[in-house]
Amino acid sequence: MQQSTYDFLRDFLVRHSGLALSEQKRYLVETRLVKIVRDYELADINAVVAELRKNEKSKLAQDVIESMTTNETMFYRDKHPFESLAEHIAPEMLERHRQLRVWSAACSRGQEPYTIAMVLDKLMPDSLRRCRIVGTDLDEVALRYADAGVYTQMEVQRGLGVRDLVQYFEQDNVNWKVHNKLRGMVKFQKLNLIDDASVASIRGEGEFHVVFCRNVLIYFSPEERCRVIDRISKRMVVGGYLFTGATEVIGQTKSEWAPVKKGQSRLWQLLKSA
């Protein structure tokens, strides 16, 4: 890949998805875009970029964004945030609020919001009525997958125990389908965290008590990271909790947060929104 090609791609991805790639991420671009080269029967990555330059709103452009922003996900990823949710946060919030609203802000194929749904369902018999989970992502293909709620045998064996599998899934040929009860608790919607209007579009869901935004902030520049957190804060109740990835620290935001520890999890409590 020529340097000018890589420079254009970096600029394109920042502008459209906020994804800030360092010079060292060249290999990532090369491995992820191989599929686009093949699918579109192009000569190489330089040819992909030539197409991008012609039209940044094309199907190919969307496919490039999706191939670069999709992350591997699994059920119960990191485990402790869900223990913290079950043991501390959900009980605390449900004491104060009639309904618990949770936003999974980079949900990819849906494992995180469905994990949240399983955790909450175990806490209360009327989870369908008392809990509302919204999963959002930039990647439309991943969202369709999440909405269908059908996972491969490999996927349901990563992070998920057999007892959850038999309780919350049904067999669908060689795949496993999430029960309708969980699907009823979760709604999926396309959303771009770097776009004010896009984030504002979930206003109709009400203010969230808990937000999971894990392992996505690392892809943004420090300035964009702050803007994303500020946008998220505007969609939350004051006193609500934000889970970020273990290494993702909130910096110089307009919104104000207190670092808190609940169980094994370190997370952020919103003091004042942006």
Place this chain on the structure above:
Amino acid sequence: MSIVRKVMVVDDARVVRMALRGIMKKMGWEVVEAADGREAVSQLEKNPDLSLILLDWHMPEMNGYDFLVYLRSKPEFSENPKVVMVTTEASMPSMLQALAAGADEYIMKPFDADMIASKLEQVGIVVEAS
């Protein structure tokens, strides 16, 4: 220094036993093997200090399910060692049957090291990085 724990790998396919042995040894486990349920019974007598059994279902002589029932019928083995089924038997009724008989976890083949580690965590075994 961590304590070396002992696992029994029960599978009639040598290649599967080798794969599981490799994964478990990398995680620091001592591994014993059995090619069917009957061999597993005699290995159990020689190794009452097992903390884990990775158990195939379909095997000649005595199958994995029958071995599981036998194991859990012994008062000293009613809860430990933990049993993870590792099988091509990938139906919900089989899972329910194995759980009812005292299996702790269930892996549908094919597997990889990450999946094994993930399932061991499910049964409360902390996986140490190799």
